[in-house]
Amino acid sequence: MGLRHFILGNPLQTEDQKHERLGVVTGLPIFASDALSSVAYATEEILLVLTGASAAVLHYSLPIAFVICALLAIVTISYRQTVYAYPNGGGAYVVALENLGRWPGLVAAAALLIDYVLTVAVSISAGIRAIISAFPLLQQHIVLLCVLSVMVMAWANLRGVRESARLMSIPTWGFILIMISLLLLGGYRLATGELHPLPLPASLPTESDLGPIALVVLLVKAFSSGCTAMTGVEAVSNGVPVFKSPEPRNASRTLLLLSSILGGIFIGVTFLAYHLDIVPRETESVLSQIARLVFGTGPLYYITQFLTMAILVLAANTSFAGFPRLASILAKDGFLPKQLANLGDRLAFSNGIVALAVAAIVLLLIFKGDVHSLIPLYALGVFLSFTLSQTGMVVFFIRKKLANWEARAAINCVGAITTTIAFLAIVEAKFLAGAWIVALLIPAFLWLFQSIRKHYDVVELQLSPRMGGLGEWLPWSHEFRPKVVVPISKMHPGTLAALELARAISHDVTAVTVDVDPRDTANLRLAWRAMRLKEPLVVLESPYRAVIEPVMHFLEQQDRRDEDRGQAVVVLPEFMPAKWWQTLLHNQTALLLKAELLFRKGANGENRIVIDVPYRLRRHAQLVPLQKKKIMP
Template identity: 40%
Template sequence: MGEKLPTNRLSEEKFNVFWGLPVLASDAISSVAYAVDEILWVLVPSIGLISYYWAPKIAIAIILLLLVLTISYRQIVSAYPNGGGAYIVAKDNLKVKYGLIVGASLSVDYILTVAVSISAGTAAVTSAIPALYPHRIAIAIFFIALMTIGNLRGVSDSSKFFSIPTYAFLVTILSLLIAGIIKSIGGTAVPIPPMVSDPAVSFGTQAISLFLLLRAFSSGCAAVTGVEAICDAVPNFKEPAVKNAKLAYVLLTIFVIITFGGITYLATVFHPVPNSQQTVIAQLAASIFGRGLMFYIIQATTTVILAMAANTAFAGFPILLSIIARDGYVPRQFAMRGHRLGFSNGILLLSLAAGMLVIIFQSDTHLLIPLYAIGVFTSFTLAQAGIFLKWFRTKPRGWVYKAFINGLGTIITFITVIVIAVTKFLSGAWVVLLIIPLLVIVMMKIRNHYTMIAKRLDVPNDRIERLKLSPKPMPYVIIPVQSLNVMVIKTLRYAKSLSNEVEVFNVETYEGEADKLRSKWAKLKTDVPLVIKQSAYRDIVGPLTEYIESNEHASRPGDVITVLLPQFVVAKPWEMALHNNTSLFIARALLNYRNIVVSLVPFQIEEKSELYKDIDLEIE
């Protein structure tokens, strides 16, 4: 996805606040496009028109929660400027297992962020063009592929590519809010008639209960997901990184309050009814501007910002995974930077996992939302608790105020976790509650594996001084062959330079097949013996390993046996698929055996090269 970038250009692959804010905050900013929908999906079918009285109050509670989280995460940015956010905080101040719970929770949340955001963006497309609704899964997969390609280009390029749509969305939403408020003040706002053709739409007349309001609150909490991404990716900001990250949090909070609060207010005025065919924003835009140019501009920018909101996960998830990988709890490949200095393996894993969710849940945002918030609020709670204990332990200047904020954040987010778990358990939250512990167990097993490998490979310093690198006896060399050819001659020459104990091994898979080899071998002036075994089942690896383990050759128990495998290499990679590549299968099988050294002897074949130029045949 572009030319390779040297490591010394890493400092250039960072962004300032203007370009970085949309990348890391687009998830939270874009949540306005579906958070209000989710609140109304809970309230309207139960309590009808009274929903528009309670929706603003629920929105205010969510905004207050956002303020507490913003203040708390700004403190975490100052305390942990190297990134990692909630994972590092929980691991350092609580126990490792709590850090792993945070890592697993955020990993699940980031994957769901992509699936939800892309699905919501697809819903905006199908709201504007209903004929595309049957193709929503293909559209969602296309968006994920586009995001993957953009992020593989690198942090610098992707930030500029993905930031402009975010600002375009903010401009169009502000236009919608201003026009809607003017209509409201002027008394020309007309409530939107419900789409009675949608069977999912109904006006309930149930009694208002605390459980119902808590369900609506838990659904609307999608508006604050993505807040942790800035904290995870502090090192991606240009210097001063801490100052820039904290400023980004302030701007994020302002944008979310204006957009989320404004759309909620318009919902109380225009009474949009949630349905599967048209989003709340689409209904508001149609009512305020009509189905003209401005309606389609709003739908277009909403579509793009919702798709771009997935970039919050593409920016945060690979960095989080790289930090966990350096600690040894996920495969170390995720700590490696790709050609464009991004964590390419994490990007690819995220896109594949999100694509699977889109397919499984038919790109339905309403079905994905119940799985969404519990993971991120679990990480919120543990991060707040961890930093709260840090202030008590270190007692820095102003620690009482900091501890109060984080203590309050711990209580609020813990209550929210309980509410989400209870209200959404049967709707799908149980899946996340099951997956997170399983991921923690897998992480622990990966760490145990790395620890075991390190112990087995480690040579203590006191033993290094006493080691003797005296030469071992010459190895016993076996060369598996199918025929006598130029590359076998080259391998024989190399084998004779290693040892005097060399033999050639052939497996006859069909009767009479080895006669030609015997005839040729008899003409070769060599003392290297030719051993031929029959295989009734046309297997080559089995007879070879049986022969190596037998007493038929001259090696002694415990001796090192070297197996030299002739392997030709063609100029064009696709041509390798035309050959059996038996040596590669043999090499893979023999790696599991102790005291066997496997070596490939390459022989490059070029169409225009001189015959036998790679070896001296010494023809008499």
């Protein structure tokens, strides 16, 4: 516990939760780092598609960026209404579930969970690429650096909301300032003629022979790639409860500030990239090329790269804030394991944080930290959730008929239509490139949700007092005289304690052992006779040295004896080492037998009663040296 508290911090009381709330200044780093960081790769993804055709179509990058920013404004205004309508957290799952029904809600939840994992993988891999652009020798360690970054982010979030906010604040605000400086200085030097465009690669065609239809397809593909700039908006509406009171106002201001900064920087970076003829290169990112031209190769360039790396790595924090909270809501509704709803010592959803970190690390290992391989999987899920959320808000205003509901419903209707168009564009452009994986994962998640909910429903039904009443099965009544079996392996204090308990339960007690080692069995027989124990000791033969099956077969025989007395009760002695790691030094026979007893029904089809009698060993025991016997001459 001491090491755990040293790493994660001292536990916080439940009453301290109100002190873990965030304001606009502290909330922006938590929820905006994902969206802000996308400027490091969104422009590059647009240019990557356009350069696949020719240099003649690069001028379309600016109109595409403006269309994406217009879509961002629509989504921001729409989600601002969601924040006020759902002050307890209005993520796409909650909105779709309450207004469109269970299945649309679960589709939105599945899409978001997948997108949160992808956000971590894409942000981390893009951040590490920013550092590799400045230090190419690190290329061979890209996967290791990605994994370590995920682990650091998980650690920061396990320490609690305020701890992670402190960690995010400096790099986030530093990135914003350095990007504003880059754009202002770059624009000034470009206007004064100090900056000159880079020469285009010789391999890039300068003429385009694309027909109208092919050009439209190309522009749609470039638009869908650039839409990755909009991911992260959802997390603000999902995390309204973590803001200080009044929660909706602070969340709304954070959302507006996020979108304004994001739109301005995204347009600025695309503007400079277009006017400087910058195209994607395998060894250096687009943002790195712009910073090298504007700042030169001095300290400001390296500060830009380090802050870009930091904001990209910290962008994963949006997912670490959103994924565990969404998972906790799903767990409370019975669609994910209940453990995901539990708050940890530091008032963070620790199990959800760990689950997200593990999933992201697996994804990074599979794709070897390559951001361009991960991008095609990206944005499909988030735009699907955008569409469902906005459609749900339209139904919400129509049903509630609040003040000015017609105008408010119209805003969300525009949001639903535009995000649907964007979603279809992403599907068309990215499906064969890897988005089909997400399309398969969403039904898999739906099946998982339904299976878990079905299990919890069955458990709830069978444990309900309405199922025959609590007094239907009371085996410990005064007429209960069970047949008791005590499996043992050797004579020790735990064995004697188990026999003593068995005698208190019944007069029909049988001890049973499996003859795996004849010498041990002989010693046990001698000890049994020496202690004059009255209970019979049954030795089971086991030619193949199995332990579990002979005991289970003997129990079935006992079940059939005097069937009117029910099946045999098992009293299981088990010694426990003083330290957890010492368990690895012993056979786990008792544990395996206990698991078999709990999950296998008796001969009559009923659940068997198993009583575990643990005997804990002391940390230190005084060893008595063996006395050498004197040999008489």
